[in-house]
Amino acid sequence: MELTRRELLARIGAVATGGVLAGCSDPSVAPAGPTDRPSRGFDHPEHRVRASPQVTGDAVYAVTLYGDLYALDRASGEPRWTFEMGGSRGRPAVADGVVYTGDFNYQGEADDVEATDGRMFAVDAATGEERWRTSVDGNPVHAPTLRGDLVLYGVRDVGVVALDRATGEEAWRVRTGYTGAYRSGLAVDGGAAYLGNDEHLFAVDLEAREIDWQTTAPATPVDIALGHGRVYYGSGEGVRAVDRASGERAWSTEATVWSTTGPAVGDEHVFVSKNDFFENRHRVVALDAASGETVWRHDHGWATFRPTRAEGRLLVPTGGGRLLVLDTATGDELARFAEPRGMWMQCSPTVRDGIAYVGNNGGDVYAVDAASGEAVWHTWLHAVDAPTPEEGAT
Numbered sequence: 428m429e430l431t432r433r434e435l436l437a438r439i440g441a442v443a444t445g446g447v448l449a450g451c452s453d454p455s456v457a458p459a460g461p462t463d464r465p466s467r468g469f470d471h472p473e474h475r476v477r478a479s480p481q482v483t484g485d486a487v488y489a490v491t492l493y494g495d496l497y498a499l500d501r502a503s504g505e506p507r508w509t510f511e512m513g514g515s516r517g518r519p520a521v522a523d524g525v526v527y528t529g530d531f532n533y534q535g536e537a538d539d540v541e542a543t544d545g546r547m548f549a550v551d552a553a554t555g556e557e558r559w560r561t562s563v564d565g566n567p568v569h570a571p572t573l574r575g576d577l578v579l580y581g582v583r584d585v586g587v588v589a590l591d592r593a594t595g596e597e598a599w600r601v602r603t604g605y606t607g608a609y610r611s612g613l614a615v616d617g618g619a620a621y622l623g624n625d626e627h628l629f630a631v632d633l634e635a636r637e638i639d640w641q642t643t644a645p646a647t648p649v650d651i652a653l654g655h656g657r658v659y660y661g662s663g664e665g666v667r668a669v670d671r672a673s674g675e676r677a678w679s680t681e682a683t684v685w686s687t688t689g690p691a692v693g694d695e696h697v698f699v700s701k702n703d704f705f706e707n708r709h710r711v712v713a714l715d716a717a718s719g720e721t722v723w724r725h726d727h728g729w730a731t732f733r734p735t736r737a738e739g740r741l742l743v744p745t746g747g748g749r750l751l752v753l754d755t756a757t758g759d760e761l762a763r764f765a766e767p768r769g770m771w772m773q774c775s776p777t778v779r780d781g782i783a784y785v786g787n788n789g790g791d792v793y794a795v796d797a798a799s800g801e802a803v804w805h806t807w808l809h810a811v812d813a814p815t816p817e818e819g820a821t
Contacts, residue, residue, distance in 0.1 A: 473533075474809045475773075476786020478570070479518045479735075481526075482779045486552065488526055489792050489808070490515040493533040496526065496548075497792075497808055498555060504794060504804035506811045508555030512548065517570040517612075518777070520578065525558060526550040527578045527592070529567025547571070547580060547588075549595060556816040559595035563588060569612035572620075574633065581613035581622050587631050599636050603629045612689070614651040614658070619671070621658050623648030628658065628667075630674060640674040650689020650733055654697075655716050661687035661699050668697070668719060678719035691736040691775075693755055696722055698741055700731035711743050711751075713758060723758035727751070730771070737778035740797055742785075744772035750785060750793075752800055762800030766791070 473493035481488040486507065487499040493514035498507040513533040520527045529547040545566035549558035565583040572579045577589045577598055586603035590596065604624055614621045619639065620631045628648050630639040644667070648660040657668045657677055665680040666687055680687075688700040696713045703709070709731050713722040729747030736742075736755060743751040748766035753759065766772065770789035776797075777784045783797045794803040 473514065474790030475788040476790060476792060476808070477516045477774050477788075478786075479775045479777045480784040480786060480792060481519045481521055482777050482784055483521050483552070487784055487792065487794075488519045488521060488552075489786055490517070490519060490528060490530075491790060491808060492516065493531070494808075496528055496550065496555075497811060498526075498552070499792060499806055501794075504792065504806040506806065508814050508816065509811060510548070510550050510555045510557070511815060513546070515567070517567060520571045520573050521552055522573050522592075524552045525592075526552050527571045527573065529563075529571060529580050531566045545582070547578075547590060547595065549578075549592070554816060555814070561590060561595040561597065572613060572615040574615060579613065579615060579620060579633075586629075587613065587620050587622065587633075589633075601631050601636055601638065603627075603631070603638060603641075612650050614653050616653050621651050621653065621671075623651065623660065628660070628669065628674065630658075630671070642669060642674040642676070649687070652690045652692045652697075654692035657716075659690045659692060659697050661689050663687070666690065666697070666699055666714060666719065668716075680714070680719055688731070688733040689775075691734045691741065692716065693736050696755065698734050698736060698755070700734060700743060702730050704730070709745075711741070711753060711758065713755070725751075725753055725758040725760070732773050733775045735775045735778055735783070737783075737797060738781070742776045742778065742783050742797060744774065744776060744785060746771045746773070748772065748787065750776065750783065750795055750800070752797060762798065764793070764795045764800040764802060766793070 475492040477492050478490050485501050487501050489497045495512055496510040513530040515530050527549055532543045532545050544564050547561045565585045567580040569581050576592050578592050580588050582588045586601050588600045589598045591598055618633050625647055627641045628644045629641045632639040651660045656671055658671055659668050663686050667679045668677040685701045685703050691698040697716050698713050701710050711725045729745035732744045734741050734743045739755055741753040741755050748769035750764040752762040770787040772787045774786050781797050783795045786792045790808040792806050
């Protein structure tokens with residue numbers, strides 16, 4: 428009899444862990460699992476964690492690139508439930524006991540993702556049971572955002588789609604020509620949403636349900652951030668800051684060979700990770716939020732991704748399996764966490780109460796002390812043997 432993917436993963440989990448996988452008490456030791464697990468780099472593409480985990484009072488919710496939605500106990504990392512879906516790069520949103528997420532509707536070939544229509548889901552946060560699902564003509568590409576009675580998604584080939592939080596019925600959409608499965612995220616504040624496509628940056632008026640302004644972006648915007656009355660974004664050609672009200676450029680930095688990640692915005696600085704893959708140079712840079720001038724830079728030896736700012740610290744995920752903890756004022760390294768197998772960390776950590784929650788390309792989720800860099804717990808999603816409600820998506 429041919430096993431389903433869920434049955435196969437359940438049996439792997441049973442063999443690897445004796446039936447139950449808990450958060451590893453000693454995160455310095457790689458967890459037990461299938462013998463084909465590589466020693467470093469990439470592992471099981473469907474289980475790569477590319478989206479920042481969502482953290483609530485007692486739970487951590489993580490999605491995998493071409494896999495499922497997982498609920499883990501926040502204190503221990505032990506799995507609570509798994510909801511079957513078709514992969515996502517967007518952090519789930521949680522409110523009033525409901526998890527909102529969207530998927531690529533992945534059917535088994537990564538190259539076909541952009542040709543598929545996606546789905547949006549509401550899932551019971553306690554049980555993992557499906558509340559509703561809605562199909563869309565395009566893929567939800569980044570994190571959903573909650574606004575009143577609506578849940579907003581950035582959708583490939585569409586723009587902004589608003590659904591009724593209670594029913595999943597589409598309330599409205601604003602078309603921006605939001606192309607590509609891996610473009611900029613949707614940033615929402617007040618009455619406006621900001622997003623980009625291959626050529627433009629848009630501001631969408633959420634009350635009028637129309638484009639307020641658009642400006643030509645010199646390169647595809649990556650992971651937009653808001654602050655200081657501006658929209659900040661990184662691209663293949665540097666960092667840009669534009670006025671939120673008008674879209675007029677405030678300042679920009681040039682980087683002809685450096686790729687620049689999305690920013691983290693602080694009280695005075697904007698922090699970005701920069702990579703020159705031709706010369707194997709990688710650094711984190713703090714820019715003056717008002718002028719764009721460089722305040723400090725931290726050079727190191729690993730590809731770097733979007734940082735997270737929390738409590739005077741900057742947490743930087745890297746391609747070397749390191750999570751760097753830097754001083755936001757000086758760029759000095761305060762601590763680091765080294766993933767035992769060197770698996771790439773490509774999602775920004777989520778920090779709550781001094782603990783950073785981060786995933787990697789091996790399908791691992793770690794809870795790390797943001798001050799010391801020491802791991803608190805560790806769960807390998809590929810071996811999770813957690814309940815899957817019958818109502819889970821297929």
